[in-house]
Amino acid sequence: MLTVLGASGDEDRVYRQLVSVVSATAAELAAATGLPSSAVDTALAGLLERGLARRTTDTPARYVAASPGVVEAMIADRLSELRSAQKALDRLAVQHRANALAMEASGVFEIVRGHEALRQTAMTLFAAARSEVLNLIKPPIIAVRTEERVQPAAPVRGRTVFETEALEGPGALQAVRDGLRPGDQVRVHTRLPVKMLVVDRSVAMLPMAQDDTTPVGVLVRAGAVLDALLELFDFVWATAVPLHVDNENSPSPREPFLDADDRQLLSLLLAGLTDEAIAVHRGTSMRTVQRKVQALMSRAHVRTRMQLAWEAARRGWV
Structure with a gap:
């Protein structure tokens, strides 16, 4: 006792x-x-x-x-001391776990600050790629612009998803066309959840903050977070629309019903670009674009643009 x-x-x-x-x-x-x-x-x-x-x-x-009451009081005092010790131990345990997570995360996450640092990091990632580069591109473009044609080595496969808005500016589509290599695939999504660059499924770079003064990004290496980002890319890729840009490296359609010019027009429509943006890219008028769209609808035997999109997907025109 x-x-x-x-x-x-x-x-x-x-x-x-x-x-x-x-x-x-x-x-x-x-x-x-x-x-x-x-x-x-x-x-x-x-x-x-x-x-x-x-x-x-x-x-x-x-x-x-x-009196045994004295012993009881001593036990009560000891219990109070033990409770205080337990609380102190709990605080130390929380700190220890936080330190352990910080040490573990230090090998998984790396903060990159500033325009030039982000640019150099992106260039390094492109140069280090050996098998695959995955890219989600949405405005504002901070690190490396499409027109700069920064690319990995020739054997590296590229899969890129552009947000529709990123293709609306003058010259954007031409930059994509000029940079497309054999084996590369390009798709368009109306709204991307995040900008992201992934190299060899082993490291990803994405923004944390992107104000005009000091943009901040983070490098994410192998671990549960990177696995989740790869799942996100695969989901976005599956729901994006293939983009045809009339390049000699572009894959041929399953059904050779349309020529290259019509396939490009159709892919831009499916990507969500406005008639005005398409006209700018094609160097023509909105009326010409609308007339060509009507011609495509007639050839597909449909009455609306929604039906045209359905037929294009069903027949594999793009």
Whole structure:
């Protein structure tokens, strides 16, 4: 009982014996407990120091046990101390876990700040690619612009999804056309969830903040977060529209019903570009674009643009 409070086993035995009698001398305690006299004397000294016994003025001296209530108060104090220690330990445990996560994350995440740092990091990633580059591109373009034609090595496969708005500016479509290589695939989505560059499915770069003064990006390496980003790219890719840009490296349609000019027009329509933006890209008027769209609808035997999109997907025109 008393050992949980730091008392010795001998002190516990002597105290229990004292509680069972009104008072006792050291010799009587030795006889009752079977302990040597020296051990009893040491135990009594400890009990007196802890306030668990008191000595009378009799000769020879007799000893009286303190009330068990005193022990109860001591246990309550110890419990309070243990609770405080537990709270302190909990705080230390939280800090330890945070430090462990920080140490682990230091190898997974890397912050990149500023236009030039983001640009250099993107260029390094392109140069280091060995098998595949995945790209989600949406305005504003901060690191590397499409017209700069920064590309990985020839054997590296590229899959890029543009947000529709990124293709509406003058020259954007021509830049895509000029940069398309054999094996590259380009698609368009009306709204991308995030900008992202992924190299060899082992490292990704995406923005954290992109204000005009100090854009901030983060590099994400192998781990659960990168796995989630790859799943996100695959989902966006599956829901995006293939873009035909009339390049000698473009894949041929499954059904050779349309010429290259019509396939490009149809892919731009499906990508969500406005008639005005398409006219700018094609160097023609909106009226010409609308007339060609009507011609496509007639050839597909449909009456609306929605039906035209359905027929194009069904027949594999793009």
